[in-house]
Amino acid sequence: MLRDDCAGWFHFGIRHKKLPETSQFWRxxxxxxxxxxxxxxxxGGKVQDTDSDGFSRAELLTDVSGVQIQVNRPEEIAMEMILWGRGGVQHHCDGENFLSPVEMLGxxxxxxxxxxxxxxxxxxxxGPQPSTSIYFRLNKCPELGIFGFHSNSWDMAESAREARCGLMKESNGKVFELRLEPVQFQAHSGLVVTYISPVVRPFS
Incomplete structure (x- = not known):
């Protein structure tokens, strides 16, 4: 379940002429x-008013693809795996143990x-697909509060798992970079496809 106490949320999709479009820069x-x-x-970037997400009244379209973030505890990286079916959730786990229903928990x-x-x-x-949420403060302005980012990306799930493991070895949290990276692969047809992938990496 997503937290409702965040100062704001990060996204990398925009709407262009009322159609969804992926962006390489954070919104x-x-x-x-x-x-x-x-x-x-x-x-930097451009500020605009919006009600497209149902709760937000303003948003910033940035020109940056990477931001430094502070994550204090492993619990601030929430990793779930969910398989949906006609009757709702068919499988809900963290990759190792069930998270629901109650009788299967653990x-x-x-x-x-x-x-x-x-x-x-x-x-x-x-099999289920990833549902990853990360909660953090911005390294350049931690006083603004907690921000969140949610993704169903496999790349994000894999990097988040590594980040969470790293946090388990730290006592004072860590600084990471939340980044949008272009990824290329060759389809079976021979066509080279490019997409934008969110990842979280240790910042050094």
Missing amino acids: INAERADVVDDLRGIF RSCGCPSHMEERKANARNGV
């Missing part, structure tokens, strides 16, 4: 216009440990 929205103004002073979910096997199961409709 940040918030309920308070003064938060967006403060963010513009740090990241039991082994049976998901494979290797990411490629999980992807294959998901493609075949017999």
